[in-house]
Amino acid sequence: MAAENQTPPVLEARALGKTLGGNRVLDAVSLALPKGCVKVLIGPSGAGKSTLLQCLNFLIPPDSGSILLEGREVNARSRRELCSLRQQVGMIFQDFNLFDHLSAMENVRVALMKVKGMSKLDAGELALAELSRVGLLDKAALYPANLSGGQKQRVAIARALAMDPKVMLLDEPTSALDPELIGEVLAVIRDLAQNGMTMIIATHQISFSASLADEFLFMEKGRVIESGSPAELLRRDSGSRTLAFCAKISELSGEAGEAGLAAGLGESVRAGVSVGAAGLGAESPV
C-alpha cells in the first residue's frame, strides 16, 4: 500500500456508473488495487458487487467512468485492448462456468492455445502445472460433470491462473458450494494471497476475508459507503454499517465459531461479532 504513490495501481476504476433497467446499479464507484493488495467487497445482495467486478473487465460495459490497467486507461472499443485487459485480469465466478465438454486439463489449456497462441504441448504442460498448484493433478482427465463443486472451482482458479493474470477478480467464489467444500477453495485463495496476488473478492465469508484483506469495502445501493481495514470496521465500538451487516450474517449462519475470526482479528473484534467461519481450517480432500 505504501507503494501506491510511486507505481500506479495494477487496476483502477474511476467513477464507474451503470444503470440497469432503470436502477442505478453502480453510482460513481472508484477503487484502486495496488500490487499485492487484497480488497474484499461486502454488502447485501443487489448492492452492485457482482456488477462492479464485471465492469472491471468490461463483461458488463459501464455507462460511465474509466478502467486503468497499470495506470493506462483501457479503451474498451478496441477489441485488442479489451482482450489484452481480460488476459491480464483473471476472473472467478460463483458458478465456476467450466466448459462442460472439456476435461479439467482442457479447460485450463483452451485459452492458452486460442488466446496466447501456445502450442498444444506447451499449453498442456502448463495446464497440468496449474492443476497441480491447486491440488488437482490427479483429476486432470475428468470432465466437470465428474468433479465436486469445490474441485470445479479450483479448476476454474487454475484456468484463470494459467493466463498469468496481474490481478484476480473473485465473484463470490464459494457461494455456490456445499459448506463442506468451501474450505478447499478458501485454502487455494489464501495461498494466492500469501503469494502476493493482487485480488478483489466479493464474498460473504467474513471471517476468512477479515484474516486476508488489506481493506474491506462495504457496498450498498451501488455505492461504496464504508471502507477501511477489517480490524477497524469490525471493532465492536466502531458502529459501522459493516459491523452491523456482518453481525447479521453471523446470526443467520448460527454460532459457527469464533475461532476463525480470531485468526485474523483482535480480541475486541471477536467480542463484537461472531461470524460464521465455515471451513476455514478445513482440509482439502484431495
Add this chain to the structure above:
Amino acid sequence: MDFSLAYTATREALPYMLGGVIWTVGLICGAMLLGLALGVPLAVLHVYGPWPARRAVSIYVWLFRGIPILVQMYIFYFGLLAWLSTLPLLSGLGLDSPFVAAVLVLGLTSSAYQSQIFRGAIQSLPAGQLKAARAMGMTDAQAIRSIILPQALRLSIPAWSNEYSILLKDSALAFTIGVVEIMARMRAIASTTHEPVSMTFLAGIIFFALTWVGVKALSLLENRVRIAGYTRQGAA
C-alpha cells in the same frame, strides 16, 4: 390379389428400385450437408447477431418453413433455376437439372429447420460459459467456435436425427420434377407391371430401411461423442 405374381414382380423390380436409392441418398446427403453448412451460421446469427441479422434470419426461417416443399420445387425448377441457367455466366453449370433443384430446395428448407435446432441447443447452454471465455480474453468468434458450438452440436444430434427422417420422406417429392429416385421408379414400374400395391409396399420398405440405417448411425455418433457424465436437461 395373386401373391405369387406380386412376389415375382416385386423381386424383378427390386434392382431397378434399389437403383433409385442412390438418388435418394444423394438428395438427402446433399440436403443435410447444405442444411448443416447454412444452419449453423444462421443459428449463430440468430442468437448472437445484431438485430437486423436476427430479423433477416427470422424472415428466412419463416419463408422456408411456410412454403410447401412441392411449391418450392416448382418455383426453383421451373422458375428460378431455369431462368438462371439461361444467363451466359451460369449456363453449362447444370443448374437446370432436377437433382440440383431438389437438393437446393430440400437443403434450404432443412437449413431453416436446422438453424432452429442449433439455436435451441445454443440457448440451452449456460450463459456463463460464454462469459468465462470472454473473461479469459477470447473473442466472441473464438468462444463460439471452440466453446459454444462443440457443445451445441452434440446436444443437437437427437433432433438432427429427427430432421434426417423428415427430410428423407420429403425427398420423395423430388419425383414431381423428374428426379428418378425411389418414388419415381415406383410409379414407373407400377404402371408397367400393373402391381401398384406391391410396388408401393416395396418403396415403403426401402424408405423405412433408409430411415432406420440413418437414425441408427446418428445414434452411434451420439454415443461416440458423448462426454462422460454430461447430461443436460432440455436439450434438443
